[in-house]
Structures are given as C-alpha cells and as structure tokens.
Amino acid sequence: MLLSSRVLDICGGVVLWLLLRSSLTLGVESDINCLKSIKHSLEDTYGYLNSSWNFNNNTEGYICRFTGVECWHPDENKVLNIRLSDMGLKGPFPQGIANCTSITGLDLSNNKLFGPIPINISHIAGFVTTLDLSSNNFSGPIPANLSNCSYLNVLKLDHNRFTGQIPPELALLSRLKQFSVSSNLLTGPVPNFNASVTKAESYANNLGLCGGPLDACVSSQKNSRTVIIVASAVGGATVAALAVGVGLAFFFRRVSVRKKEEDPEGNKWARSLKGTKGIKAS
Amino acid sequence: MEMAERLISMISAFSFLSLILLFGFPENVSANTEGDALNALRTNLVDPNNVLQSWDPTLVNPCTWFHVSCNSENSVTRVDLGNANLTGTLVPQLGQLPNLQYLELYSNNISGRIPEELGNLTNLVSLDLYLNNLTGPIPNTLSKLGKLRFLRLNNNSLSGTIPVSLTNVSSLQVLDLSNNNLTGDIPVNGSFTLFTPISFQNNKFNPVPPSPPPPLSPSSPASSDILYPMSSLVS
Numbered sequence: 001m002l003l004s005s006r007v008l009d010i011c012g013g014v015v016l017w018l019l020l021r022s023s024l025t026l027g028v029e030s031d032i033n034c035l036k037s038i039k040h041s042l043e044d045t046y047g048y049l050n051s052s053w054n055f056n057n058n059t060e061g062y063i064c065r066f067t068g069v070e071c072w073h074p075d076e077n078k079v080l081n082i083r084l085s086d087m088g089l090k091g092p093f094p095q096g097i098a099n100c101t102s103i104t105g106l107d108l109s110n111n112k113l114f115g116p117i118p119i120n121i122s123h124i125a126g127f128v129t130t131l132d133l134s135s136n137n138f139s140g141p142i143p144a145n146l147s148n149c150s151y152l153n154v155l156k157l158d159h160n161r162f163t164g165q166i167p168p169e170l171a172l173l174s175r176l177k178q179f180s181v182s183s184n185l186l187t188g189p190v191p192n193f194n195a196s197v198t199k200a201e202s203y204a205n206n207l208g209l210c211g212g213p214l215d216a217c218v219s220s221q222k223n224s225r226t227v228i229i230v231a232s233a234v235g236g237a238t239v240a241a242l243a244v245g246v247g248l249a250f251f252f253r254r255v256s257v258r259k260k261e262e263d264p265e266g267n268k269w270a271r272s273l274k275g276t277k278g279i280k281a282s
Numbered sequence: 283m284e285m286a287e288r289l290i291s292m293i294s295a296f297s298f299l300s301l302i303l304l305f306g307f308p309e310n311v312s313a314n315t316e317g318d319a320l321n322a323l324r325t326n327l328v329d330p331n332n333v334l335q336s337w338d339p340t341l342v343n344p345c346t347w348f349h350v351s352c353n354s355e356n357s358v359t360r361v362d363l364g365n366a367n368l369t370g371t372l373v374p375q376l377g378q379l380p381n382l383q384y385l386e387l388y389s390n391n392i393s394g395r396i397p398e399e400l401g402n403l404t405n406l407v408s409l410d411l412y413l414n415n416l417t418g419p420i421p422n423t424l425s426k427l428g429k430l431r432f433l434r435l436n437n438n439s440l441s442g443t444i445p446v447s448l449t450n451v452s453s454l455q456v457l458d459l460s461n462n463n464l465t466g467d468i469p470v471n472g473s474f475t476l477f478t479p480i481s482f483q484n485n486k487f488n489p490v491p492p493s494p495p496p497p498l499s500p501s502s503p504a505s506s507d508i509l510y511p512m513s514s515l516v517s
C-alpha cells in the first residue's frame with residue numbers, strides 16, 4: 001500500500017514537473033505572434049524592424065535578440081519590455097501587444113503613430129508598469145480604462161493630440177510616480193493626484209485644463225447662474241420697493257382727500273378762532 | 283676573513299630569498315582564493331557533461347578556465363554555467379568572489395539551499411538560479427546586494443517568505459520568483475512597486491486583499507461644466 005502510494009506520488013510529481021516546464025513555453029508561441037503582429041501592423045519607414053526582427057530563426061530565446069525587445073529570461077521567448085522609441089514607425093496603436101501576455105514595459109515614444117488608444121487598453125497590457133506613448137500623433141480621448149492598469153509607475157502621453165477631459169479615475173493609480181500630458185488638446189479639471197506625481201509642467205500647453213497645480217476651475221454655467229440669482233434678487237427687491245412706494249403714495253392721497261371732505265371750507269379751527277374775535281368787536 | 287665573507291653572503295642570500303617569499307607571491311595568493319572557491323563548487327557539483335574539465339586548481343588563477351571570466355586584475359567577474367546538466371549543491375565559498383558580477387547557474391538540476399554567503403557578493407548584478415531544484419528560504423542577506431539588477435529564482439522549490447529587506451534594493455529591475463513554494467505576503471513598497479503578479483505567480487502567497495474602490499463624485503464631469511471641490515473626488 002505504502003509503496004504504490006509512493007509510486008503514485010513520484011508519477012504525480014513527474015507529471016507536474018513536465019507540466020510546469022511546458023507551461024513556461026506556453027507563453028512562447030503567443031509572444032512570437034505578438035511581435036509578428038506588431039511588425040505587420042506598423043509601417044517601418046527606416047527598415048529597423050525589417051533588418052532585426054527575423055522570424056525564420058527558431059532557436060530558443062531568439063526574439064530576445066530583436067531590436068527593442070527585452071525578455072524575462074535570455075533563453076526563453078517571453079517578452080518583458082518593448083522599447084521602439086524613435087524608430088520612424090507609422091500606424092495605429094499595435095493591438096497585437098495583447099499577445100505579449102507578460103509585458104511590463106511599453107515605449108513607443110517619438111514615432112508617427114496615430115489614432116486612438118484602445119478603449120480596453122487594460123485588456124491589452126494590463127500589467128504594464130511603464131507606458132510611454134509620448135511624441136506621436138495619437139488622438140481621441142484618454143481612456144478611463146487606463147485606471148485598471150493598476151501597476152503603472154510611469155504614464156507619459158505628452159506631445160500628442162488627445163482631446164477631452166483627463167479621466168479622474170486616473171487618480172486611483174496608487175503606484176503612479178510620473179504622469180505627463182503636456183502639449184495635447186485636453187480640457188477640463190485635472191485628476192486629484194498626489195502632489196508628488198504631477199506639477200504644472202505635466203499639464204502645460206493644452207486647450208483648457210484647470211484645477212490641481214493649475215488655476216482653479218471656473219465654469220461659465222456657474223457664472224451665469226450666479227448672475228441670474230443676483231439679478232433676480234435685485235429685481236425682486238426693486239419691484240418690492242416700487243410696490244411699497246406706490247402703495248404709500250395711494251395711502252397718503254386717500255388721507256388728504258378725506259380731510260378735504262370733512263372740512264370743505266378748510267381751516268375749520270382757524271375760523272372758529274376768528275369767529276370768537278368778531279363777536280367781541282360789535 | 284673568509285668566515286666573515288661567507289657569513290655576509292649567507293645572510294644577504296637569506297634576506298634576499300625571504301624578501302622574495304614575502305613580496306613575490308601575494309597576487310597569486312588572492313587569485314588562488316578565488317580559484318579555491320570555484321574549486322569547492324566544482325567538488326560539490328556532479329558534472330556528467332564534463333563542462334568543468336578545464337577547471338584546474340593548480341593553475342595560478344581561474345581566469346583561463348572555461349565558463350569563467352575575469353577582469354584586468356585577474357579577478358573573477360562572471361561564472362556562466364547555465365544549461366550545463368549539473369547536479370549537486372552550491373557552496374558557501376561562492377561568497378568569496380568579491381568582483382563577481384554575473385552568477386549564471388540556471389537550467390540545471392542543482393539542489394540544496396541558496397548559501398547566505400551570496401550576500402557578500404557586493405558587486406553582483408545578476409543572480410540567475412532559476413530552473414533548478416533549490417529548496418529552503420531566500421536568504422535575507424541578498425538585500426546587501428546593492429547593485430543587483432536581475433534576481434531570477436523562479437522554478438525551484440524555495441519556501442518561506444520574501445525578505446522584506448529586498449524592497450531596499452533600489453537597483454532591482456527584473457524579479458522572477460514564480461513557480462516556487464513561497465508563502466506570506468507580497469511586498470508592494472520600495473523597489474517592489476515595479477513588480478507585477480507575473481513575478482510572483484504559482485506560489486502559495488497570501489491572497490492580495492481586494493482594495494475597495496474609493497468613492498468617486500456622483501456625476502461624471504465629462505458631460506457638463508459643473509465642478510466640485512477637488513477633495514471630494516478621491517477619499
């Protein structure tokens with residue numbers, strides 16, 4: 001009994017070990033597809049990718065030698081970081097990155113990439129700790145979904161054409177140390193980051209950002225509201241005063257008319273006094 | 283007169299020889315320490331592929347051995363024994379290589395514990411012991427490695443907790459502790475803010491408590507210009 005259970009244990013251990021070894025390489029196939037898809041979706045104007053990203057070689061860890069690709073381990077095709085800064089690349093955000101399931105760093109800065117950031121960015125690169133998309137032609141809104149990339153330490157979106165408001169949810173990124181959206185077309189209030197994360201320069205050169213280290217936000221709607229309230233208060237007071245004045249005028253007029261009716265020859269008292277004087281004289 | 287001359291020549295010969303003995307060999311002695319250390323490793327490893335065949339301890343230093351690299355002062359900077367079909371154990375003497383920068387012992391079948399003495403390798407940049415059969419804890423002495431950039435201990439049978447002092451190693455760039463038997467909490471401060479669940483998967487860590495979503499302002503400000511005091515956005 002003891003022996004057979006021991007044999008079972010050993011067999012189980014061997015199977016587990018084999019599974020573990022193979023689970024390492026499960027990430028491999030998808031990572032190769034990830035890089036193939038990136039190369040396919042981007043126009044490589046200087047030919048840098050073309051020369052280095054050669055998928056014909058099949059030795060272990062060969063993608064780790066590609067320009068701009070850093071692997072978790074030198075002999076395993078598992079992508080850790082992709083750094084393709086300043087490579088003259090043109091095209092939309094390469095959604096194929098979703099197949100690099102272990103990627104933690106993505107730097108596509110200083111290229112000619114355009115279009116929006118995918119709305120579901122956290123499903124494409126959810127574990128990313130550095131995301132640098134600066135100095136491109138990206139447009140559209142900054143997706144609120146970025147707030148689900150909770151491991152972000154560095155988020156650089158400056159020098160693009162992003163519009164709309166910075167999602168306030170970005171303030172939820174608890175590990176964020178560096179955030180920049182300068183030189184875009186953004187408007188509205190900035191998220192409530194810790195003071196150490198952003199300075200005024202992080203927001204410079206946009207269309208109408210306010211709040212945080214910038215000037216306080218003042219909305220035009222709020223302004224007109226106040227004016228309306230004040231105006232109506234003043235108007236109401238004026239009308240009330242006028243009504244009181246008119247009412248008083250009527251009242252006093254009435255009083256004087258009644259006095260004349262009671263005393264048609266007027267000065268009754270004065271006459272009575274004069275009458276007494278006349279009787280004495282004759 | 284003859285006796286005196288003999289005496290003088292004897293004394294001068296003796297002092298000359300002793301001077302040579304005193305100052306002639308110090309470099310060889312220190313290089314031998316490193317050679318001895320590596321030889322101790324060789325003794326504790328089983329090497330079916332004979333990759334350590336060139337490791338001759340009678341040589342003046344180990345810099346001519348295959349898989350060993352030295353700097354211009356004949357001090358060992360790299361040991362590259364990855365994927366060499368080695369079994370056996372590591373040795374504490376590995377800590378006696380003060381200029382070692384790369385210790386590459388990955389993808390073998392080495393068992394036993396990680397020697398605490400590895401914490402003495404203050405110039406170490408890369409410690410790759412992944413894909414072996416190592417057991418026992420991660421020594422907290424590793425937090426003394428102030429230049430360490432790559433710490434890859436994945437795919438072993440390491441147990442115990444992650445030494446919190448590792449968060450003080452600010453040079454760490456790549457950490458892989460996945461596929462072990464580690465327990466306890468995963469640190470999230472210091473250098474560990476850079477590391478994601480990928481570095482820790484397939485262990486027995488305490489589950490990360492889900493942080494309750496902080497209340498946001500009731501209406502989305504995206505559609506109107508109405509504003510609130512900034513302090514109410516995140517509590």
